[in-house]
Amino acid sequence: xxxxxxTPKHLITATGQRVTLRCxxxxxxxSVYWYQQSLDQGLQFLIQYYNGExxxxxxxxxxxxxxxxxxLHSELNLSSLELGDSALYFCASSPSGPHExxxxxxxxxxxxx
Amino acid sequence: GQQVMQIPQYxxxxxxxxxxxxxxxxxxxxxxxxxxxxxxGHPVFLIQLVKSGEVKKQxxxxxxxxxxxxxxxxxxxxxxTTDVGTYFCASSWGSNYQLIxxxxxxxxxxx
Numbered sequence: 001x002x003x004x005x006x007t008p009k010h011l012i013t014a015t016g017q018r019v020t021l022r023c024x025x026x027x028x029x030x031s032v033y034w035y036q037q038s039l040d041q042g043l044q045f046l047i048q049y050y051n052g053e054x055x056x057x058x059x060x061x062x063x064x065x066x067x068x069x070x071x072l073h074s075e076l077n078l079s080s081l082e083l084g085d086s087a088l089y090f091c092a093s094s095p096s097g098p099h100e101x102x103x104x105x106x107x108x109x110x111x112x113x
Numbered sequence: 114g115q116q117v118m119q120i121p122q123y124x125x126x127x128x129x130x131x132x133x134x135x136x137x138x139x140x141x142x143x144x145x146x147x148x149x150x151x152x153x154g155h156p157v158f159l160i161q162l163v164k165s166g167e168v169k170k171q172x173x174x175x176x177x178x179x180x181x182x183x184x185x186x187x188x189x190x191x192x193x194t195t196d197v198g199t200y201f202c203a204s205s206w207g208s209n210y211q212l213i214x215x216x217x218x219x220x221x222x223x224x
Contacts (some may be wrong), residue, residue, distance in 0.1 A: 002155070033212075042216045043156065043201065056211040090155060099144060099205055101158040102212070 006105035018079040025093030032074040119215025134218035136202035
């Protein structure tokens with residue numbers, strides 16, 4: 001158990017819809033990272049937050065947004081969903097930055113039908 | 114932008130054979146991390162290398178960081194079925210907050 005909690009584990013929705021993925025980092029970790037992994041593909045970095053503020057942005061679509069709340073949990077919002085958004089979305093956390101090891105949650109499997 | 118090239122994409126081995134995956138960069142890396150993702154699982158941190166020429170071992174796994182800090186390798190001796198999965202390298206540069214990931218090498222044990 002990495003200590004990172006992601007909910008829900010599975011999500012099935014239709015094109016055009018909006019969903020919210022939730023992540024609770026390990027106790028004490030200030031940084032939260034979001035990654036997208038399509039079937040049998042690598043990890044695509046989406047965005048990183050540190051103590052409530054955006055720190056780094058990857059190839060995140062404009063339809064996607066995220067935030068980190070004062071209690072350090074984070075949410076990833078995906079809107080106007082397309083078939084191609086179907087993927088495994090991972091959240092990871094670390095004490096401060098990417099120079100430290102990342103602890104990954106079990107992921108949310110999103111299926112857009 | 115910064116890139117880390119990881120090869121091969123797949124490696125099929127007989128159980129008991131060795132396995133190696135390589136990561137290369139055109140620029141000097143601050144550090145390199147290695148992760149393992151089992152089928153259906155999430156990436157799990159294995160190790161971090163920081164020093165030039167560093168070599169670290171974890172049982173049958175040997176991790177190396179090149180002298181110029183531009184390449185790294187993970188070598189598994191005498192693979193076992195528990196080694197199956199995808200191995201990723203990841204690195205950051207200087208004060209860059211983004212961790213750059215290799216594409217991963219999938220280790221497949223031939224039946």
